[in-house]
Amino acid sequence: MRLRTRALAEFVIERALFLCAATSIFVTLGIVFVLVFETGAFLREVSVFEFLFGTEWTPLFYDKHFGVLPLVVGTLLASAIAMIVALPAGLLTAIYLSEYASSGVRRVVRPVLEVLAGIPTVVYGYFALQFVTPLLQGFVPGLAGFNALGPGIVMGIMILPLVSSLSEDALHSVPNGLREGAYALGATRMQTSLRVVVPAAFSGISAAAILAVSRAIGETMIVAIAAGQQPRLTFDPRVPVETMTAYIVQVSLGDTPAGTLEYRTIFAVGMLLFLSTFALNIVSNWLRNRFREEYA
C-alpha cells in the first residue's frame, strides 16, 4: 500500500515537473507562432526584398518606406562598438584572472565584475545619456546628444562580465598538462598564456564572444534611451540612430492600432531580431560543445 502511494506520488511529481519544463517550451513555441503569423501578414503587403534591402524606414509617416536596413545598421553599429570595448577588455581580464591572479585576488575581482551584470540596463541607459555622452562631447567633435558611440561603449561595459567570466571558464578548464608542457620547454608565463592556453581555449572564447554579440544585438533599454530614435543608414557613430529593439519599444509605447500594417512592422522587425540572436546562440552552443569534447 505504502509502496503504491509512493509510486503514485512519484508519478505526480514527475508529471508536474514535466509540465513545468513543457510550459517554457510551449511559451517559446507560442511566441514563434505569433511572430511567424504576424510577419507573414506583413510580408503579404510588403515584399521581402523591399523589407530586407530597402534603405529607408518610415512606416509611421505619410511617405511610407519599409526598408529595414537603417535599423539593422544602427543595431550593428552599436553592437560593434560594444564588442570593441568588451572583447579585448573581457579577454584580458579573463587571462589575468585565470593565469596570473592569486586565488585571493580572483575571489574578490570576479564577484565585483559580476556586479556589473546585475546593474539594471535602464541605469546604464541614463549613464550613457547623462554621463558618458557629455564626457565624450568634450573631445569627439560633432558628437550629437543622441549617438551610437556613448551607448555602444556603455553596452560594452555591461557585457564585459559575460565575456570575461565565460572566457575565464574556458581558460580555466584547459588541462594543466598543457601549461606544464609549455613551462618545460622554457616558455615564460606570458608565452604560455598567449600561445598555448588561449589557443587551446579558443572555441570557448569564441562562444563567449558570439554570445556577447547576441546579447548586444538584443539589448534594448540602453539604446532606446541614449542612441536616439531616428532610423538612419549610417556608420557614423556620432549621430542619432535607431536600433531594431528601440524601434519596437517606440511603436509598442504609442497607440498604433493593432492589426494595421504599421503595427505589424514590429513583428517583422522582432522576427528578424529573433532569427539573428537565435542563429548566434546556436553557433555559440555548437562551439562550446566542441570545446568540451576536446578535453573531456
Added chain:
Amino acid sequence: MRSILSGACVAVTVAITGCGGGGPAAQVITIDGSSTVFPVTEAMAEEFRNANPGARITVGISGTGGGFQKFCRDEIDISDASRPIGASEQEACAKAGVEYIELPVAYDGLAVVVHSKNTWASSMTIAELKRLWEPAAQGTITRWNQIRSGWPDREIRLFGAGVDSGTFDYFTEAIVGTATRSRGDYTSSEDDNVIVQGVSGDEYALGYFGYAYYEENRDRLTLVAIDDGDDANGRGPIAPSPQTVRDGTYHPLSRPIFIYAKVAALERPEVRDFVEFYLGEGVPLVREVGYVALTDAELALVRARFAARTTGTMYDGPSSQTTITLEQRLSR
C-alpha cells in the same frame, strides 16, 4: 501639450466613488474630446475629486471631432476641444437640441527651438519650415544651407513629435497644411523631454514641442522666431512668449483651447461645480500641466460668460481664429 504616452486607454476613469456615506449619489460627469485638452481636464478632475470625494468624472480622448460627435448626440456633459466648434457640428448640436456654452480655458503654443550655440537660425518663415518638414523633404532637405543660403553647410538634425501625439497633428496642420503629413526621417518621440535632450545636445539640431517645455529648459535652448508673412498678425518674425501666444501674434503655432459645457447638464450641481472649479480654483493647474493661462481680464470675461449662460459660439462667420484677440472676442 503633454503627450499621451499610453494613449491606448481611451477613457480614463479619473475618479471612482470612494465614500459609501450618505448624501444623494452624484451622477458621473462625462467628458470627452481632444487629447490636447486632456491633460488640463484630467488635472482639473483629479483636484476636483480631492476637494469633493464623492465626485465621479470620466475623461475620454476621442479627439476634438470625436468629442463633438458625442457631445452633439447628447451623450456627454462636456466636450474638450482644441479648436472652436465647426459649422456642421453646430448644426448637429442644434438638430439634437443640445445647447452649449463655449469656454476658452487656456492657450496652447508650440515652440521651434535650436541649440543655444546656434547663431544663425534666430528666425524662420513658415515657408522655410514647410520646406523643411513636408513629406517631400524626406531624404532631400538635409543641410542647413538648403533652407536658407548663407546658413552652414552642415547636416541638420531634426527632432519632433511622435505620430501619436497631438503636437504632431497640430504642427503638421499649421506648418505643412495637412494634419499628419510630415517627413519621417527625424528623431520622433511622444516624450517632449527626449526632444529637449536631443536638441540641447547637438549644435546643428532643430526641434519643436509644447511651449511649456521651453520655459522649463530655457537655459539650454534657443527659440526660433516665426514669421508668418502676414503683417495683420504682427510684423516680421515673432518669438513665442506668454504674451505673443495669448494675443495670437505668434501665428500659426498658438491657439486657444476650449471646453464646451452642455447647458442641460448644468442643472446638475456636480457639473456646475466642476465647471466653476475649472474657471476658478483650478486655474493654476493650467500652468502646472504646461499650458499658457488666460489673462485675468480674459478669465473674468469667461467667468461672466459662464455666469450669464451665454450659449453658442464666438467663432461664427468667416473671420479666422487670430484676426482679433480672444479678449476682444469675449467682450463683443
